[in-house]
Amino acid sequence: MPRTDQQLAELREESRTRILQGAMELFARYGYTKTSVRMIADHTGIAQGLMYRYFASKEALLRAVLDSFMQQVAQILAEAGTASDPFEHLAQIIRLSFELIQQQPDSWQLFYAIRVQPDVVAGLHEEINILSVALMQQLEIPFRRASIANAHNEAAILFAIIDGVCQQYVINRTIYPLQAVTTAVLAKYSRATLTGATSQ
Amino acid sequence: MPRTDQQLAELREESRTRILQGAMELFARYGYTKTSVRMIADHTGIAQGLMYRYFASKEALLRAVLDSFMQQVAQILAEAGTASDPFEHLAQIIRLSFELIQQQPDSWQLFYAIRVQPDVVAGLHEEINILSVALMQQLEIPFRRASIANAHNEAAILFAIIDGVCQQYVINRTIYPLQAVTTAVLAKYSRATLTGATSQ
Amino acid sequence: MPRTDQQLAELREESRTRILQGAMELFARYGYTKTSVRMIADHTGIAQGLMYRYFASKEALLRAVLDSFMQQVAQILAEAGTASDPFEHLAQIIRLSFELIQQQPDSWQLFYAIRVQPDVVAGLHEEINILSVALMQQLEIPFRRASIANAHNEAAILFAIIDGVCQQYVINRTIYPLQAVTTAVLAKYSRATLTGATSQ
Amino acid sequence: MPRTDQQLAELREESRTRILQGAMELFARYGYTKTSVRMIADHTGIAQGLMYRYFASKEALLRAVLDSFMQQVAQILAEAGTASDPFEHLAQIIRLSFELIQQQPDSWQLFYAIRVQPDVVAGLHEEINILSVALMQQLEIPFRRASIANAHNEAAILFAIIDGVCQQYVINRTIYPLQAVTTAVLAKYSRATLTGATSQ
DNA sequence: GATGAATGAGCGTTCATTCAT
DNA sequence: CATGAATGAACGCTCATTCAT
Numbered sequence A, B, C, D: 001m002p003r004t005d006q007q008l009a010e011l012r013e014e015s016r017t018r019i020l021q022g023a024m025e026l027f028a029r030y031g032y033t034k035t036s037v038r039m040i041a042d043h044t045g046i047a048q049g050l051m052y053r054y055f056a057s058k059e060a061l062l063r064a065v066l067d068s069f070m071q072q073v074a075q076i077l078a079e080a081g082t083a084s085d086p087f088e089h090l091a092q093i094i095r096l097s098f099e100l101i102q103q104q105p106d107s108w109q110l111f112y113a114i115r116v117q118p119d120v121v122a123g124l125h126e127e128i129n130i131l132s133v134a135l136m137q138q139l140e141i142p143f144r145r146a147s148i149a150n151a152h153n154e155a156a157i158l159f160a161i162i163d164g165v166c167q168q169y170v171i172n173r174t175i176y177p178l179q180a181v182t183t184a185v186l187a188k189y190s191r192a193t194l195t196g197a198t199s200q
Numbered sequence E: 001g002a003t004g005a006a007t008g009a010g011c012g013t014t015c016a017t018t019c020a021t
Numbered sequence F: 001c002a003t004g005a006a007t008g009a010a011c012g013c014t015c016a017t018t019c020a021t
Helices: A005-030 A037-044 A048-054 A058-078 A086-103 A105-115 A124-145 A151-171 A178-188 B005-030 B037-044 B048-054 B058-078 B086-103 B105-116 B124-145 B151-171 B178-188 C005-030 C037-044 C048-054 C058-078 C086-103 C105-116 C124-145 C151-171 C178-188 D005-030 D037-044 D048-054 D058-078 D086-103 D105-115 D124-145 D151-171 D178-188
Strands: none
Touching (some): A005 A048, A005 A058, A037 A048, A058 A086, A086 A151, A105 A151, A105 B105, A124 A151, A151 A178, A151 B124, B005 B037, B005 B105, B058 B086, B086 B105, B086 B124, B086 B151, B105 B151, B151 B178, C005 C037, C005 C058, C037 C048, C086 C105, C086 C151, C086 C178, C105 D105, C151 D151, C151 D178, D005 D037, D086 D178, D105 D151
């Protein structure tokens, strides 16, 4: 008895997700280059050939993995600013960012690695830029709401801090003092500091 | 008649440099993995086999490329702090960093790519860490001399800013507003701001 | 529709056998070193890469070839001594040995070549020694049963004769008078000679 | 001041000998395939290119090495038979053979390895055959002088014994009981045994 | 839809040989 | 005569991709 279209669609969706999920894990753990299609097949329990029904190539799979990751990140950060107080909003974003990096450092490492590699995935650059711009705009909001001068540049600098700290952490997870730096960054972006108390 | 020792040494030095230089360019442009030994040979105009007279392996070549780069960077930054005024010192370091990234963005891109890729070169992580620590210590000096509280964390944050900004620039050279950000960072680390004038 | 497990097993078995067989022929004909993986692929009509699904390396393939050969030899010689009379037993072994060398001289040649080459295959030496010792022990039995003095040394000498003759034959198949030598060896190890009739 | 022709000839001869000697050592120690031309150059202290002035190729060098070895062996064995008594003559040959193998097992191992390898050196087979035949003829003499029946086959068998024993020894130098086997072979070819005393 | 055996281009590397000096 | 840097064909091997079932 043939399956209904819906059943087929579900089957497809499940396989696709399984591959995507498994690839994400392995790419994150071993890096894109060192992860072979066979490894993905073994890890996910599907046949090698099947991957090519869902993704045109290994590179396309990487793209899908990164798309999924970036979408996730975009969504999480979009939901970040619930605080009405702009300084608290800022603090939330900072805290959230450093939590995210701790939760799945491997994925971020993959992202960072691909991001600096020119031309590994055609067209990915643009997407990454879109994400970056979106994040920076998110970041700009609280500065603007707090009437901080030069909100755009402030956002760029905070973005750079977060980026830089996250990357240092990812590279050197055991040693990097993420807690201390988090505290320091929060202090630097506290109401007291930003509104000009004597010491920052 | 055999060549003299000096002729030989010159010949060797020239070939070695040519390979190193060409490899640097290609690694930076296409990434380590996507650059094949054949490509290096073709690009530099030497035979494939010759590379192995000067470098034990493709990996050793990468190491040499990175070592050369890191040594250069370490030296430049070590000579950065000539100003007696700690705030000027800070400004010098910031300016210099952003100049360096503009001067050879390809090399930095390669460096950033390798840095987040675990295990591409055995033992390289340690070297990179040593460099990072050295740079952070350089950065700490002016904060300390300026009697800024929590100099260590301040250095970490400034380091993150520079790292983050440089990486953004490298990824998106044409669009990233490096000038504006430089100015903003300099303002943020000016005497006026750090010693607590009303607005930062 | 995926193949059934049995179909798969058959497919695999056929490929494996084909590679093993082809490798045996080429190794025997050209020697291990001069036989390239490409040659084996071309000769057997399979793709180069496929070999590595069945054998971990070219060396592993050689090992498999030799193991298969040695196992065969060990089994054949183990079944050699069916005669109740020790002298007839001896004669059977001698005849059988010289028959075997005629039946597959190439395989023996490969075996002899590898045997004198130290370190071509790690750990193979021990296996070869085990086989040698086993064969010598086989050889010792009839001497002992015939109450010949110094059976151990007699076995060593007969072993050397067989080895020496086989090797000469293999090197120079067209010219070496294997028949005549076989007859002479049989005479030397006949009951009459061994039990001390006037002439040997 | 130009050198005289004779001086040049001596220079040539010395270089040639040096290469030949060094190659022999390395071929014997590591085997032909595993010895690179560079290794020979380093070992002998001459330039790589120089080898090609004296030998057309690495293979030609091997040929020369083996020629030299075979010639040496032929000469030694030719001088072996000084005893007037044919049985003593036989004993001398046997003893000498087993001494030779102990003196330079590496060289013999090289010889054995090349000998069973088809086509490694073009035309070498014939030379080896010539040597074999010469040695067998040497061996035949005492049998004939002792009026042993079937001297030709007896020589073939003794030749096989020596060959087999030497090879076993070479393969397994530390374990093979060369002394005991030597004694046993000498006993087997003693006057008493050959002329038909009761036990062999 | 799913399987995994099969393919073959391309990789990093070695090394006998050549050649400018 | 002697040197050793330079060459490039060939090696063993990997792995993204295809295809028969």
